[in-house]
Amino acid sequence: MRGERLDKLLARLGLGSRKEVARLVRAGRVRVAGEAVRDPGFHVPEGVPVEVDGKPLALRRHHHILLHKPAGYVTSRTEEPSVYVLLSGFPTRDLFPVGRLDKDTEGLLLFTTDGELLHRLTHPRHKVEKRYLVHLERPATEEDRRAFAEGLILEGERLLPAALSWGEDPTWVELVLREGRFHQVKRMFQARGNRVVYLKRLALGLLELGDLPLGEARPLTPEEEGALYQGVGLFTECSQGT
Numbered sequence: 001m002r003g004e005r006l007d008k009l010l011a012r013l014g015l016g017s018r019k020e021v022a023r024l025v026r027a028g029r030v031r032v033a034g035e036a037v038r039d040p041g042f043h044v045p046e047g048v049p050v051e052v053d054g055k056p057l058a059l060r061r062h063h064h065i066l067l068h069k070p071a072g073y074v075t076s077r078t079e080e081p082s083v084y085v086l087l088s089g090f091p092t093r094d095l096f097p098v099g100r101l102d103k104d105t106e107g108l109l110l111f112t113t114d115g116e117l118l119h120r121l122t123h124p125r126h127k128v129e130k131r132y133l134v135h136l137e138r139p140a141t142e143e144d145r146r147a148f149a150e151g152l153i154l155e156g157e158r159l160l161p162a163a164l165s166w167g168e169d170p171t172w173v174e175l176v177l178r179e180g181r182f183h184q185v186k187r188m189f190q191a192r193g194n195r196v197v198y199l200k201r202l203a204l205g206l207l208e209l210g211d212l213p214l215g216e217a218r219p220l221t222p223e224e225e226g227a228l229y230q231g232v233g234l235f236t237e238c239s240q241g242t
């Protein structure tokens with residue numbers, strides 16, 4: 001078998017456009033079976049290890065599922081009703097949630113079998129953005145916006161700056177966080193003397209909930225997967241042969 005063109009393979013794995021990856025290859029940054037290959041048209045035989053800048057592209061196939069979590073489900077495998085019942089039809093072995101949503105929170109919940117990806121997406125060092133739609137008991141204020149932007153002090157610890165915005169109605173706001181502490185959104189508004197009455201996560205990094213119906217789950221597209229890995233400084237896994 002001839003295998004797949006090197007530039008096509010690298011682009012498919014999210015390392016850049018065909019043009020960008022061709023540049024990478026010509027610069028001698030890509031090794032196939034331990035040998036530098038400078039021809040973007042080189043055909044990589046199936047199963048042969050590929051490295052970029054000395055980092056191997058993992059060969060194991062991981063999978064990632066995006067769920068539109070409804071309220072009323074617990075982000076836990078053991079507590080009932082578990083979000084895992086919403087993943088029927090997908091293999092759930094070794095599939096872990098990337099962070100948690102409270103039982104009464106709706107929205108984007110990502111699951112992955114890749115422990116390194118999970119670690120990076122949840123570690124504050126990578127500052128992966130999480131965007132929430134929040135309905136508040138009382139209107140948000142300019143002072144709230146400023147306090148969040150400066151980094152709110154919560155129980156003696158300063159949070160990372162968070163972006164608060166709203167349109168016509170300041171009881172419906174969007175909040176972008178770059179970390180994910182326990183009940184963080186609710187605690188931030190509570191610290192400002194307000195209360196969250198409805199909470200939905202709309203986005204995680206470049207992943208958007210989009211029009212995925214409530215209660216439904218779908219695998220990530222290869223483009224989403226590539227962008228997710230790149231966003232946290234990883235190369236997506238090699239999915240040759242799948």
Ligand code: URA
Pocket residue numbers: 100101102103105182183184185186187199
């Ligand atoms: N912040 C919260 O308070 N709850 C969630 O479920 C997510 C973020």
